Amino acid sequence: MELRERIAASAIEIFTTMVMMEVAVAEDIDENYGKLANSITGVIGLTGNYKGVLAVHLPHQVAFAITGNFLGVEVSEMNEDVEDAIGEIANMIGGNVKSMLSEKGRDIDLSLPSTVSGKEYGFHSIKGAEKTVIPFRAAEGIFYVELQLET
Amino acid sequence: MGKNVLLVDDSSTMRKIIGRSLRQAGIDFDNIYEAGDGLEALEVLESEDVDIVLSDINMPNMDGISFLKEKSTREGIKDIPVLMISTETGEDIIGEAKSYGAIGAIKKPFTPDKVNEVLGPLL
Numbered sequence: 001m002e003l004r005e006r007i008a009a010s011a012i013e014i015f016t017t018m019v020m021m022e023v024a025v026a027e028d029i030d031e032n033y034g035k036l037a038n039s040i041t042g043v044i045g046l047t048g049n050y051k052g053v054l055a056v057h058l059p060h061q062v063a064f065a066i067t068g069n070f071l072g073v074e075v076s077e078m079n080e081d082v083e084d085a086i087g088e089i090a091n092m093i094g095g096n097v098k099s100m101l102s103e104k105g106r107d108i109d110l111s112l113p114s115t116v117s118g119k120e121y122g123f124h125s126i127k128g129a130e131k132t133v134i135p136f137r138a139a140e141g142i143f144y145v146e147l148q149l150e151t
Numbered sequence: 152m153g154k155n156v157l158l159v160d161d162s163s164t165m166r167k168i169i170g171r172s173l174r175q176a177g178i179d180f181d182n183i184y185e186a187g188d189g190l191e192a193l194e195v196l197e198s199e200d201v202d203i204v205l206s207d208i209n210m211p212n213m214d215g216i217s218f219l220k221e222k223s224t225r226e227g228i229k230d231i232p233v234l235m236i237s238t239e240t241g242e243d244i245i246g247e248a249k250s251y252g253a254i255g256a257i258k259k260p261f262t263p264d265k266v267n268e269v270l271g272p273l274l
Contacts, residue, residue, distance in 0.1 A: 013260055014259075014260045017260045017261070017262050018168065018259070018260040018261075067164070070164050070167070070168060071164065071167060072171075081163075081164065084162050084163055084164045085162075085164045087162065088162040088164050088165050091162070091209070091238060092238050092259050092260055094238070095209075095237070095238020095239060095240075095259065096238060098238070098239075098241075099238075099240065099241065102241055103241070103242070104241050104242040104243040104244075105239060105240070105241010105242060105243045105244040105245070106241065106243040106244060110209055110238075110239075112161070112209065112210075112211055
């Protein structure tokens with residue numbers, strides 16, 4: 001199985017087992033991909049034998065639904081709980097990507113997760129990086145998992 | 152008398168999920184203590200009666216491996232069992248954790264059934 005398919009399967013497993021949310025790989029990447037609006041991005045860095053970044057870009061409505069499912073409460077505004085939940089989503093997907101790239105775990109280090117959010121922002125590519133972008137569809141909207149690896 | 156557990160994870164969301172998974176797995180603890188990193192975990196272990204620790208690895212201030220190392224040097228708390236719950240399940244990292252006393256590992260993502268399967272026999 002190729003890396004893209006393994007990341008997709010891993011993300012679906014995380015959403016199914018931990019978030020209790022049904023998601024599926026979407027057909028196409030939006031032509032405006034990279035111009036993020038009313039969204040939150042969870043980011044985790046990889047260093048060592050593989051250098052790069054794993055990012056999860058989510059519209060606020062999807063992020064609120066994830067956080068609500070995690071915590072068992074209704075969430076309707078951006079707050080620390082949403083940032084923490086989306087950071088943890090990035091952490092879990094990043095950890096699984098690390099497992100795919102590293103056999104024993106000590107040749108790649110993961111950063112701590114961080115988040116950025118806002119009305120409008122961009123997420124730029126590392127120069128020369130190999131980029132894998134996977135769109136997902138949830139009931140609340142489309143979101144993206146993006147892996148950039150330096151070559 | 153019931154048992155007490157300490158959950159160590161820098162994500163408050165993840166601590167809540169682990170607590171919920173314990174309940175869903177039918178594992179009842181009298182007290183569920185929480186810590187956001189290894190330093191806080193050591194403070195809880197020194198001040199509370201804890202029977203088992205469930206700890207993440209990748210955390211700020213003091214990570215899970217450093218926590219295990221430090222705990223192994225402290226006479227009063229060194230024998231409290233620690234189970235790792237982490238995305239970090241590489242052979243080398245889990246081997247290092249076990250060398251400092253970890254009794255096993257659960258990979259994130261996990262289900263309540265998985266928690267029960269690993270943790271149940273330890274209680």
